[in-house]
Amino acid sequence: MSGDLAFYGFAALTVLSAFYVVFSRNIVHAGFSLLFTLFGVAGLYAMLAADFLAATQVIVYIGGVLVLILFTVMMTRIPRRGAGGRGLDRFVPAGVFALLLFALLYKVITGTPWAEKAPVSADPTTARLGASFLTDFVFPFEFVSLILLAAMIGAAILIRDRRPAADDGAGGAAAPTGEEERS
Amino acid sequence: MIPACPLAAVSTGMHADFATVLIFILFGVFFGLLALGIARLLRPHNPHPEKLVTYECGELPQGSAWVRFNVRFYLIALFFIVFDVEVIFLYPWAVVFRQLAAAPGLGLLALLEMLLFLAILVVGLAYVWAKGDLDWVKSLTARPAGEEVAGE
Amino acid sequence: MFETLALNAPSWSDLRHFVPETVLVVTFLLALMADLFARGRRPAGPFALALGGCLVALAAAVSSLPAGPRSILGDLVVVDGLAGFFRVLFPLIGAITILFSWASGEIMGPRREHKGEFYALVALMAFGMCVMASAADLIMLYLSVELVSLTSYVMAGYMRTSLRSTEASLKYVIFGSVSSGVMLYGLSLLFGLTGETTFVEIRAALLAGRADNFALLVAMVFVLAGLGYKIAAVPFHFWCPDVYEGAPTPVTALFSVGPKAAGFALMIRFFYTTLLSPGGGQAAAGAAAPDGVIVGPADWPLLIAILSVVTMTYGNLVALRQTNVKRLLAYSSIAHVGYLLMGFLMLTAAGLEAILFYLLVYAIMNLGAFLFVIALNNRLGGEEISDYAGLSTRAPWVALMMMVFLLSLTGLPPTAGFIGKMYLFAEVINRHWFWLAVVGALNSVVSLFYYMKIAKAMYFTPGERAPLRLEPLHTAVLILLAAPTLALGVYWTPFKNFVDRAVAGFAGLGG
Numbered sequence: 001m002s003g004d005l006a007f008y009g010f011a012a013l014t015v016l017s018a019f020y021v022v023f024s025r026n027i028v029h030a031g032f033s034l035l036f037t038l039f040g041v042a043g044l045y046a047m048l049a050a051d052f053l054a055a056t057q058v059i060v061y062i063g064g065v066l067v068l069i070l071f072t073v074m075m076t077r078i079p080r081r082g083a084g085g086r087g088l089d090r091f092v093p094a095g096v097f098a099l100l101l102f103a104l105l106y107k108v109i110t111g112t113p114w115a116e117k118a119p120v121s122a123d124p125t126t127a128r129l130g131a132s133f134l135t136d137f138v139f140p141f142e143f144v145s146l147i148l149l150a151a152m153i154g155a156a157i158l159i160r161d162r163r164p165a166a167d168d169g170a171g172g173a174a175a176p177t178g179e180e181e182r183s
Numbered sequence: 184m185i186p187a188c189p190l191a192a193v194s195t196g197m198h199a200d201f202a203t204v205l206i207f208i209l210f211g212v213f214f215g216l217l218a219l220g221i222a223r224l225l226r227p228h229n230p231h232p233e234k235l236v237t238y239e240c241g242e243l244p245q246g247s248a249w250v251r252f253n254v255r256f257y258l259i260a261l262f263f264i265v266f267d268v269e270v271i272f273l274y275p276w277a278v279v280f281r282q283l284a285a286a287p288g289l290g291l292l293a294l295l296e297m298l299l300f301l302a303i304l305v306v307g308l309a310y311v312w313a314k315g316d317l318d319w320v321k322s323l324t325a326r327p328a329g330e331e332v333a334g335e
Numbered sequence: 336m337f338e339t340l341a342l343n344a345p346s347w348s349d350l351r352h353f354v355p356e357t358v359l360v361v362t363f364l365l366a367l368m369a370d371l372f373a374r375g376r377r378p379a380g381p382f383a384l385a386l387g388g389c390l391v392a393l394a395a396a397v398s399s400l401p402a403g404p405r406s407i408l409g410d411l412v413v414v415d416g417l418a419g420f421f422r423v424l425f426p427l428i429g430a431i432t433i434l435f436s437w438a439s440g441e442i443m444g445p446r447r448e449h450k451g452e453f454y455a456l457v458a459l460m461a462f463g464m465c466v467m468a469s470a471a472d473l474i475m476l477y478l479s480v481e482l483v484s485l486t487s488y489v490m491a492g493y494m495r496t497s498l499r500s501t502e503a504s505l506k507y508v509i510f511g512s513v514s515s516g517v518m519l520y521g522l523s524l525l526f527g528l529t530g531e532t533t534f535v536e537i538r539a540a541l542l543a544g545r546a547d548n549f550a551l552l553v554a555m556v557f558v559l560a561g562l563g564y565k566i567a568a569v570p571f572h573f574w575c576p577d578v579y580e581g582a583p584t585p586v587t588a589l590f591s592v593g594p595k596a597a598g599f600a601l602m603i604r605f606f607y608t609t610l611l612s613p614g615g616g617q618a619a620a621g622a623a624a625p626d627g628v629i630v631g632p633a634d635w636p637l638l639i640a641i642l643s644v645v646t647m648t649y650g651n652l653v654a655l656r657q658t659n660v661k662r663l664l665a666y667s668s669i670a671h672v673g674y675l676l677m678g679f680l681m682l683t684a685a686g687l688e689a690i691l692f693y694l695l696v697y698a699i700m701n702l703g704a705f706l707f708v709i710a711l712n713n714r715l716g717g718e719e720i721s722d723y724a725g726l727s728t729r730a731p732w733v734a735l736m737m738m739v740f741l742l743s744l745t746g747l748p749p750t751a752g753f754i755g756k757m758y759l760f761a762e763v764i765n766r767h768w769f770w771l772a773v774v775g776a777l778n779s780v781v782s783l784f785y786y787m788k789i790a791k792a793m794y795f796t797p798g799e800r801a802p803l804r805l806e807p808l809h810t811a812v813l814i815l816l817a818a819p820t821l822a823l824g825v826y827w828t829p830f831k832n833f834v835d836r837a838v839a840g841f842a843g844l845g846g
Contacts, residue, residue: 064264136345143475143482155262
């Protein structure tokens with residue numbers, strides 16, 4: 001069936017590219033591979049009749065977060081091919097942990113009587129979401145804008161690259177602060 | 184096995200819309216590959232290391248293209264994401280606003296609610312603007328020497 | 336393809352039950368704007384606005400203590416006794432933090448770039464914590480936790496030029512986002528199990544027959560991981576010592592009481608509402624029975640008991656070896672979480688009263704201890720135990736006040752900490768958790784050793800003799816905190832009544 005085919009296609013795209021993200025030794029390639037992971041997830045959302053979520057996934061994650069991740073990669077240090085070996089001492093425990101977690105989640109997902117609501121209509125959800133934002137969920141909606149504001153100010157405070165002009169040595173009330181000032 | 188997704192079978196309007204998108208994407212990928220494939224079949228095969236050198240207007244490239252970016256790109260990208268998310272929240276509002284405006288008493292409220300949402304973020308915009316985070320060229324003379332970074 | 340939408344009028348008028356929180360948000364926005372106009376070395380405008388806003392919120396909270404539970408804002412938030420208690424506590428903590436930051440070299444020093452924002456962020460954090468304490472829905476739970484986390488990350492990395500501070504912030508972000516992701520997964524499992532997002536509805540669905548299964552246990556553990564991170568319970572504590580040591584000390588002081596209390600508030604509301612059904616009642620069973628009927632995995636209190644024992648033992652044992660006072664206090668705050676968890680797993684009104692009373696006392700004495708560290712850091716430029724040598728001769732009154740805080744943190748009479756611990760242990764013994772009480776008592780003995788290490792340095796180790804004068808503001812706030820620490824150890828009835836009223840009005844235990 002075409003629906004199943006599309007599902008397995010998107011699932012395979014998501015999982016395989018995610019594996020590449022994790023196992024690739026080139027951090028830039030890993031970042032680009034993430035694009036396919038995120039796109040696959042968007043496809044899965046679309047198949048679950050979550051059209052707005054799918055669009056958001058593409059616009060915010062692929063259009064925004066991924067670009068940010070690539071910027072970060074470019075900013076931190078120039079990646080070298082094959083640099084930094086990944087020792088077996090870390091790979092084995094991480095692998096075992098991941099497998100155990102997968103087993104746990106597999107048991108949960110398959111062995112649980114999930115609360116199934118009436119068949120979800122496949123109509124577009126955007127209008128319903130908009131109405132919810134403005135009526136029943138108006139408080140979380142405004143709350144989100146506060147979170148966004150906090151994120152914005154936080155970003156500005158933490159990574160603004162201006163040096164203070166206040167290195168005047170005026171001292172004043174607070175002379176020693178006992179920290180290692182380095183720049 | 185993973186239980187089959189129950190919604191995958193539904194093929195109403197929206198799924199058809201998304202199927203169109205998917206077909207567009209598939210065709211896009213297909214035509215790209217087609218062009219490359221045909222070119223591969225037709226072109227002469229004559230590899231040379233010079234051909235793999237990055238094209239920089241005929242000059243020999245200096246160093247790698249993977250240079251260290253200025254942290255300012257990152258800051259701007261972060262602000263971009265914040266406003267990206269804001270736009271995402273605007274979108275459902277825009278879709279539904281006409282209907283809400285028709286409902287008695289809700290229209291003005293819906294407008295004010297969105298204005299409040301925007302006003303809170305405008306405070307953030309005012310903040311980063313006034314603090315100079317949006318200025319791309321910041322008094323270059325004030326920068327200590329030896330701190331030159333690429334990407335300017 | 337327009338469908339007809341079911342439209343309810345939004346519940347803006349509910350804001351009249353949400354005054355302290357609204358005040359805090361407005362304070363945050365105003366202080367942020369005022370910072371843009373602040374001139375000079377010290378941002379007086381944001382400081383005054385944030386302090387005033389916190390005090391107004393405090394006054395509003397005290398004057399409008401909710402009598403009974405009231406669901407507001409589309410049933411996403413519930414204002415009840417518990418929320419009423421915490422919306423008094425958080426503006427208070429915020430106001431004290433703002434006060435002692437004003438004279439702290441780490442925040443206001445000449446090399447700091449961002450000053451006014453700090454006060455605005457404290458107000459925003461207080462708001463987030465108030466919402467954490469009143470969230471009644473998974474959406475508000477997650478959003479409020481995120482808001483508090485975000486502001487915490489920024490504050491931890493406040494000293495941008497300090498490597499320690501930057502490292503602290505980075506560690507906080509990484510651990511925070513992982514645990515928040517885990518918690519979100521747990522919440523989604525819970526939603527999948529019940530199809531509901533409101534705590535009360537989740538309980539109803541669980542009671543209707545979806546309670547006893549493996550997925551609920553996993554969901555609970557995942558949510559516990561997220562909240563355990565907020566309160567820094569072992570094994571979710573890894574970030575805690577590094578962040579506490581690296582962050583500016585006023586921020587550490589705020590972290591060690593604020594988000595912790597908010598995490599407890601959220602844990603109490605979430606677990607007592609979704610996994611506990613009122614109506615078991617003390618009348619029905621003997622003294623050993625909880626006040627509610629446990630929904631879901633029957634032995635989750637035992638799980639918390641183990642968590643509590645591990646947390647307090649680990650915190651105390653590691654604190655023994657610390658020489659940096661900030662790290663020592665970080666581990667000791669982990670140990671205190673262990674004590675508080677003892678009260679949490681009693682599932683009784685008396686246990687809750689003990690928690691709230693202890694949180695109040697803990698906020699005062701721990702802020703006091705950290706303020707001591709801040710005040711001396713300003714003067715001595717360090718926070719090693721050895722830095723405090725001979726302090727009893729250099730600044731006898733300050734040493735004495737620190738002594739009060741240390742005694743109180745240990746839980747010795749005649750201090751507030753003793754009364755707090757007394758209520759906690761009394762309830763644990765009442766409910767026949769004898770082994771837990773024994774472990775707790777042993778831990779208190781262990782804690783005596785490391786608290787007294789500081790006292791020993793102050794009183795018995797010879798050091799410099801030149802008299803030391805603190806910032807007047809710091810001395811004033813120290814007195815402001817030391818006085819209640821002593822007074823509550825002698826006369827605590829009004830505060831106990833206040834706490835009892837809060838628990839009586841808590842929606843979870845059938846209030």
